[in-house]
């Protein structure tokens with residue numbers, strides 16, 4: 001039977017990456033998606049910007065919206081201090097099955113909690129069910145029309161504190177116009193655009209970093 005793209009990405013990890021070596025997992029996925037078949041990972045160019053923001057924030061708690069195959073999940077978690085935790089939300093069970101195996105191959109199960117479900121349903125349960133106070137860093141990479149409603153929902157649920165950092169992928173391509181307009185015009189956010197390219201292509205894209213001012 002025909003394999004799926006996420007299954008082929010997992011195969012590339014299992015064939016080319018070293019168990020317990022997160023950076024080799026990241027490298028294996030990038031090489032596969034650049035040379036064999038494109039996939040919607042944040043990729044290496046935007047990934048370097050992601051690395052620098054993670055290192056600067058040095059977060060104890062991270063929320064990722066949209067796991068897909070776990071590329072950015074592993075990339076972020078590999079930079080976290082000991083005892084730091086990353087919660088990643090994935091509604092597509094097929095993606096979740098693959099991402100769990102990619103995370104396991106990287107040896108990062110202890111830092112990462114993958115929760116299956118939709119962000120709109122899970123965000124209100126973060127405090128009671130997952131013992132979260134607030135998030136130091138949120139990486140938005142799920143459906144682009146959910147970035148704004150979920151940001152407002154995180155505010156309403158008291159999950160953001162003064163200084164919490166939101167980092168949003170794809171603000172140019174595919175684009176998140178309503179979200180960009182909101183974070184750039186709201187007095188409660190200080191935003192900065194990091195110009196880059198759509199993963200594995202020359203098409204313009206970028207990341208928007210927005211600090212919640214409380």
Ligand SMILES: Cn1ncc2cc([C@H](O)c3cccc(CNC(=O)c4cc(-c5ccc(F)cc5)cc(O)c4O)c3)ccc21
Pocket residue numbers: 040041042065066067068089090091092095117118119120141142143144146169170173174198199
């Ligand atoms: C509610 N909820 N809660 C959790 C949750 C999780 C998911 C899934 O992880 C999921 C599934 C499908 C699509 C996405 C969003 N990603 C994209 O659509 C994307 C597209 C492109 C691109 C760019 C140019 C093209 F030509 C084609 C695709 C480049 C990119 O980097 C992307 O991130 C995310 C969905 C909703 C969820």
Ligand SMILES: [Mg+2]
Pocket residue numbers: 040041042141169170
């Ligand atoms: Mg993306």
